[in-house]
Amino acid sequence: SLQDSFQTRIFKIIVIGDSNVGKTCLSYRFCGGKFLKNPEATIGVDFRERTVQLDGENIKLQIWDTAGQERFRKSMVEHYYRNVHAVIFVYDVTNLASFESLPEWIEECSHHAVPPVVPRILVGNKCDLGRGEVPTSLAQRLADSYNFPLFETSAKDPAEKEHVDAIFLTLAYKLK
Ligand code: GDP
Ligand code: MG
DSSP states (O other): OHHHHTOEEEEEEEEEOSTTSSHHHHHHHHHHSSOOSOGGGGTTOOEEEEEEEETTEEEEEEEEOOTTOSSOOHHHHHHHHBTOOEEEEEEETTOHHHHHTHHHHHHHHHHHOBSSOOOEEEEEEOGGGOSOSSOHHHHHHHHHHHTOOEEEOOSSOGGGHHHHHHHHHHHHHHHO
């Protein structure tokens, strides 16, 4: 109906991964359109939003950030994972340890996400620095083992701006 066409649907997307992999910068790149120079200054921000039009429909993507506390207290975990529509797992392509942490994050998410099965994707960030520590083949193998799509990108490189958008929009299309 006409009424429906003016409604905005809201989807909650959470961004998970080790500290310093660029979760805040990725979310800011998508919602704010820029590379965030001092992500530390955003501690305390619960989420950022961006409304996109897909096939004439307004979709508001609410991107939840961990506010610098990657290891939550128990009460926070529940809050963060509640009513989640999609999950982005992030690692830093120049930091093998951040990649090796992924199974733990994926496990935690599987335990807490409500509802439990939501679209999930893997994002290797900081590709502007080269792919030194985490080769694509290694990341692809992990992604395949979970059946998650894999994206490699950079929140910093302006040439990757459209790619970052495309990653979030891919999720939005899956959700709508
Ligand atoms: P978070 O702890 O996962 O939220 O990571 P931040 O978004 O706070 O970023 C951590 C650090 O990595 C900051 O110094 C950012 O400037 C830097 N950073 C984030 N994304 C990129 C990227 O794509 N390339 C490079 N070279 N640095 C990045
Ligand atoms: Mg952060």
